[in-house]
Amino acid sequence: MPRRKSAPLFSDIEDKLEIASGPDEDGWYNAHCPAHSDEHPSLGVKEDADTGELVVNCRTGCTRASILTALGAEAPRTDAPKRKTKAPTKRPRGGKLVEVYEYRTPEGVPVALKKRYALPDGGKYFTWADPQNAETNELPSGVKEKDLPLYNADKVRERREATVFLVEGEKATNALEAAYGALGVCLPGGAAAKIQPEQLEVLHGRKVILWPDNDEPGRSLMRGLEGALKDIAEETLTISPNVLPRGDAFDYVQDKHTAKELKAEIENAPKRPVLVEVLDGYEVTVPDAGDTVRFSFLNTESKPGKIDADILVVRTSTGIPYSTRQNLQSSSSREGFVRQLGRHYGEDAQAWSRIVDAAYREVQAAQREKDPSEWVFAPVPASGTYLVKPIVA
Numbered sequence: 001m002p003r004r005k006s007a008p009l010f011s012d013i014e015d016k017l018e019i020a021s022g023p024d025e026d027g028w029y030n031a032h033c034p035a036h037s038d039e040h041p042s043l044g045v046k047e048d049a050d051t052g053e054l055v056v057n058c059r060t061g062c063t064r065a066s067i068l069t070a071l072g073a074e075a076p077r078t079d080a081p082k083r084k085t086k087a088p089t090k091r092p093r094g095g096k097l098v099e100v101y102e103y104r105t106p107e108g109v110p111v112a113l114k115k116r117y118a119l120p121d122g123g124k125y126f127t128w129a130d131p132q133n134a135e136t137n138e139l140p141s142g143v144k145e146k147d148l149p150l151y152n153a154d155k156v157r158e159r160r161e162a163t164v165f166l167v168e169g170e171k172a173t174n175a176l177e178a179a180y181g182a183l184g185v186c187l188p189g190g191a192a193a194k195i196q197p198e199q200l201e202v203l204h205g206r207k208v209i210l211w212p213d214n215d216e217p218g219r220s221l222m223r224g225l226e227g228a229l230k231d232i233a234e235e236t237l238t239i240s241p242n243v244l245p246r247g248d249a250f251d252y253v254q255d256k257h258t259a260k261e262l263k264a265e266i267e268n269a270p271k272r273p274v275l276v277e278v279l280d281g282y283e284v285t286v287p288d289a290g291d292t293v294r295f296s297f298l299n300t301e302s303k304p305g306k307i308d309a310d311i312l313v314v315r316t317s318t319g320i321p322y323s324t325r326q327n328l329q330s331s332s333s334r335e336g337f338v339r340q341l342g343r344h345y346g347e348d349a350q351a352w353s354r355i356v357d358a359a360y361r362e363v364q365a366a367q368r369e370k371d372p373s374e375w376v377f378a379p380v381p382a383s384g385t386y387l388v389k390p391i392v393a
Helices: 010-016 064-070 153-157 170-180 198-203 216-228 249-255 260-268 330-346 349-369
Strands: 017-020 028-032 043-047 053-060 098-105 110-118 124-129 164-167 183-186 207-211 235-238 274-278 283-290 291-305 306-315 321-328 373-378 384-388
Touching: 010 043, 010 170, 053 064, 098 153, 098 170, 110 170, 110 274, 124 330, 153 183, 153 198, 164 170, 170 183, 170 260, 170 330, 207 216, 216 235, 216 349, 249 306, 274 349, 283 306, 306 330, 306 349, 321 330, 330 349
Parallel strands: 164 183, 164 207, 207 235
Antiparallel strands: 017 028, 028 043, 043 053, 098 110, 110 124, 274 283, 283 291, 291 306, 306 321, 373 384
């Protein structure tokens, strides 16, 4: 039987990665995915704390095998049995232990400790530990990071009527509670970790405010969480208070913002798409994970079964435009448009599907509501024929 090959080590692949930022609090770097055209970094990579192996997660859906192939590294075989050998425990890299976060089940049972270390150069790293033996640097036997509950899951169960803030890290979570008495939670694995729906079940029927870090990995995480919470939470809202790039809720607290200011951020956050009628078309602004996407629908023409328009798309956080002409009534045209946007912005096509649907619905509803008496015949000089167009006051 062929021997199973191990996964490539992070240290062997690091030079081949186009890393854009990081690491974050959980060791994840944000990089350009080599398996697809990735203008805006969508690949999460980190070094496995126990084995040193490369861990990858493409937020647009590329498989691990395709990523490793593109990097010139061979993916491990999956058709051979895994040898039952214990992975070596990676020792801490020095630094000072500055914080220990205890993860508990919703019932309050401790299941893991997360230790935060500060390095002399200002960096940081984290290790997991057994709550029964804090000196260890690994999770309890049989426990995997993906199986852990949300941080503060027990407090969610205790405070049944409280609105829940879902942020990116334990430090931000604790800062919100200390400054405003707010109930905060976060995922155990950081921005690039895969979302586990089971972790979110504790939020069933709750009002959840999503607060992304001020960077694309943070917004990408919250887009995924918003979708995952659709059938779990009673209501979700994403806010994006003004902090420096890569800043988060902790920085907002450090800037001495008051509870009254935070309340205003929540009240003023865009909650639904906004349509404005302009000459020969519409502008629709769609909120998206603390960001907004602006659609300009121009030169609109309505015919039986068709609403054709020139579409200009601009994501506010990047200012990068994309333009095309589409039939808003065609499902195949819409699906192609969504794929084009996913490739152009290097983001999850599923998120773009939701955004495009929201914008299309606004325009389609506006077209249906138009009073037929507002339509007149306007001559087209080039052909001498007539084109039906709306009069916009």
